[in-house]
Amino acid sequence: MTAAFARLWAEIAPIGLDPAGGYRRYALSDPELILRDWFRNQADRRDMTVTDDGNGNLFAWWGRQWAPGTVLTGSHFDSVPHGGGYDGPLGIVSAFLAVDRLRAAGVTPAKPIGVAAFVEEEGGRFGVPCLGSRLLTGAIDPDTAAALCDTDGVSFGEALGARPAGALPALASRVGAVVELHIEQGRALEVPVGVASAIWPHGRWRLDFTGHGDHAGTTRMADRHDPMLTFAYTVLAADDEARQAGALATIARVSVQPNATNAIPSLVRAWLDARAADPATMERLVEAIVKRAMDRAAHDRTELVVEPESASPEVTFDTALADRLSTLLGGVPVLPTGAGHDAGVLSAHVPTAMLFVRNPTGVSHSPAEHASDEDCAAGVEALATVLGELAA
Amino acid sequence: MTAAFARLWAEIAPIGLDPAGGYRRYALSDPELILRDWFRNQADRRDMTVTDDGNGNLFAWWGRQWAPGTVLTGSHFDSVPHGGGYDGPLGIVSAFLAVDRLRAAGVTPAKPIGVAAFVEEEGGRFGVPCLGSRLLTGAIDPDTAAALCDTDGVSFGEALGARPAGALPALASRVGAVVELHIEQGRALEVPVGVASAIWPHGRWRLDFTGHGDHAGTTRMADRHDPMLTFAYTVLAADDEARQAGALATIARVSVQPNATNAIPSLVRAWLDARAADPATMERLVEAIVKRAMDRAAHDRTELVVEPESASPEVTFDTALADRLSTLLGGVPVLPTGAGHDAGVLSAHVPTAMLFVRNPTGVSHSPAEHASDEDCAAGVEALATVLGELAA
Known part of the structure; x- marks a missing residue:
């Protein structure tokens, strides 16, 4: 399986590689469209029918599409800018290989298996993570999703070429289980494969710091209303508050107007990513950061507007299912994660595991993200075992 | 003159207006190329020959080009992103109107008057301010200038369509005087027109803060090497040190890799703009900021590399000339500025005034930059008086 994995992995490894490092596989951009063609081609090779849910999500079917008891697997192709190659695609490549593994073993599942490629999981292009699974489950309104714009002003609806279709009717009665395989994103897993217990609650807030644009060479320090100062203070306050709370807070994306060396900014727009083990801790954390930012804005004579952009509630995956899979795989560890996933969105509707x-x-x-071919092969074997059991 | 000014000003007012506010008139971009065509057209209307110095600077001539004793005036068309409309173009529009004023008064200057449109004064596209005047005077090497790139990777040489020609031979023996008219950029001038005494020394430094790119949702605060923290601390340190020194320090431009909400940055690149009344104060200021930034980098386990990008030494304009012009204009104030100008570059070679x-x-x-039509008309009258005197 290690060689089979390495061969299939090599097919997609060059797609969307950026000369500056890592991948740029934004949803519905050229590299992701090439990966979608690759997906259709892989399905063809396996006599799997491909369907599109009208939201940008693709499904390759072994068995009758969306028939009751459907077992969904797969993941997403899109990456963060300069991201690693495993986050997402590993779950899709592993799903096709798991189908091969089951067929080689002569297994004929009683229930359909659908390999999914969800669109815009990272929110790297249109700003809302898990956009495809949110649309599929009805967690976001199709018109709201259609109006989301990328940094070039292209809307999701334009990129998709249509108004998104929205929720799949009767999803919960059609799908029996969801299993998404994903590279672990921390160092907590010390054996090749583990099972997810929960996803920390997390959210994104947009912070608009506004001040007075002015000439950097002629405006006295005392006369300034410089929103860069309030922004900088908030970055440090977020770090400090997260450490105190035993939680996570990150400000990693910023956009400055006019962003010129010799012009005091009129606007600094930044995004806060906050996560904690429980919702109350996360709320307290964000409140504390915003309070300190507001106080500093008063000091700097700037203004701050805080806009929630996405909220992902705490996800506790189906405990019985997680325990069953852990046992099935020989007692592998069950562990939580701070990263959001389409499986987290689906888990509100369907028994879901990762x-x-x-x-x-x-x-x-x-770009430094990595898993060994041997561990990836172990992941395929584990996924095949799980799919064989759930679709039996 | 107020009506004549308003009429001519209205011709260029719409060019390069940005829907998001202010102007985007980057050097050799479409709006600036339209302004250059307008410049040629204005020269034609006045039977003035237009020459190009091979560096991207245009000159409209009343009299024989570059003949000994030439009086240069004019300014630049390019703006900072979302900048005001006066910084630069006012000096060019006023120069054409001053020519009209002199001709209407029947003046025939003994010496040539050249109206200049200097390229890339703001450094808003290729990063080096006063690029055109630096090339004209030999203050920057043509190959170095040709290789400067904008954010799309287009080089100045490509945008110009040629290797820059470099220094004009025997500039100092051809040009008798330079007078650049410019909107004041602080609130120090309380009458319509003043004369410049000096430009504070100033410089730009590029600060590259590097750390480890990682997932914002899964990397513990204690495990991070987050360059955004070091950057944020440095913004606040620069502000603090500048206030203590009675100088100016601004960090107003930043570029983040990968600039994604859920990815700890691997690189935060920022630019420091520092200015002070004397070179020693400016050097001490920058040293103090860099020292604090380096200390913080050690604390954050990040790295900082500081690269000087441009240095503009202190400029003291020709004192005798400034006093002469002040007297000629009825005793108007003589005042310093923190803003750089092409006139500052030229002043190292030729008697220069502003x-x-x-x-x-x-x-x-x-976008809020403004001067009244009445004050602008007073500027034209003053410039005509000065040009008439210097070119007599």
Whole structure:
């Protein structure tokens, strides 16, 4: 299986590689469209029919599409800018190989198996993570999703070429189980494969710091209303508050107007990503950060507007299912994660589980993200075992 | 003259207006190319020959080009992103109107008058301010200038369509005087027109903060090497040190890799703009900021590399000339500025003066930059008086 994995993996490895490092596989951009063609081609090779749910999500079917008891697997192709190659695609490649593994073993599942490629999981292009699974489950309104714009002003609806179809009717009665395989994104997993217990609640807030644009060479320090100062203070406050709370807060994306060396900004727009083990801790954390930012804005004579952009509630995966899969796989560890996933969105509607593949350095969302071919092959074997059991 | 000014000003007012506010008139971009065509057209209307120095600078001539004793005036068309409309173009429009004023008065100057449109004064596209005047005077090597790239990777040489020609031979023996008219950029001028005494020394430094790219949802705060923290601390340190030194320090431009909400950055690149009344104060200021940034980098386990990008030494304009012009204009104030100008570059080679037009709010490099038509008309009258005297 290691050689089979390495061969299939090599087919997609060059797609969307960026000369500056890592991948740029934004949803519905050229590299992701090439990966979608690759997906259709893989399905053809396996006599699997491909359907599109009208939301940008693709499904390759072994068995009758959406028939009751359907077992969904797969993941997403899109990456963060300069991201690693495993976050997402590993779950799709592993799903096709797991189908091969089951067929080689002569297994004929009683229930349909659908391999999914969800669109815009990272929110790297249109800003809302898990956009495809949110649409499929009705967690976001199709018109709201259609109006989301990328940094070039292209809307999701334009990129999709249509108004999204929205929720699949009777999803919960059609799908019996969801299993998404994903590279682990921390260093907590010390064996090749594990099972997810929960996803920490997390959210994104947009912070608009506004001040007075002015000339950097002629405006006295005392006369300034510089929103960069308020922004900088907030970055440090978020770090400090997260450490105190034993939680996570990150400000990693920023956009400055006019972003010129010699012009005091009129606007600094930044995004706060916050996560914690429970919703109350996360809420307290964000409140504390915003309070400190507001106080500093008063000091700097700037203004701050905070806009929630996405909220992902705490996800506890189906405990009985997680325990069953852990046992099935010989007692592998069951562990939580801070990263959001389409499986987390689906888990509100359908019994859902995740398999994690070991990530030795714990690095993710970076070109340095890596899993060994041997561990990936172990992931395929585990996924085949799980799909065989759930679709039996 | 107020009506004549308003009419001519209205011709260029719509060019390069940005729907998001202010102007985007980057050097050799479409709006600036339209302004250059307008320049040629204005020269034609006045039977002035237009020459190009091979560096991207245009000159409209009343009299024989570059003959000994030439009096240069004019300014630049390019703006900072979302900048005001006066910074630069006012000096060019006023120069054409001053020519009209002299001709209407029947003046025939003994010496040639050249109206200049210098390229890339703001450094808003290729990063080096006063690029055109630096090339004309030999202050920057043509190959170095040709290789400067904009954010799309287009080089100045490509945008120009040629290797820059470099220094004009015997500039100092051809040009007798330079007078640039410019909107004042602070609130120090309380009458319509003033004369410049000096430009504070200033410089730009590029700060590259590097760390480890990683997933914002799965990397513990204690495990991070987050360059955004070091950057944020440095923004606040620069502000603090500048206030203590009675100088100016601004970090207003930043570029983040990968700039994704859920990915700890691997690189935060920022630019420091520092200015002070004397070179020693500016050097001490930058040293103090860099020292604090380096200490913080050690604390954050990130790295910082500091690269000087441009240095503009202190400029003291020709004192005798400034006093002469002040007296000629009825004793108008003589005042320093923190803003760089092509006239500052030229002053190292040729007797140079600047006229300032009142800016009631002191706002510049912002859509809110403004001067009244009456004050602009007073600027034209003053410039005509000065040109008539210097070219007599």
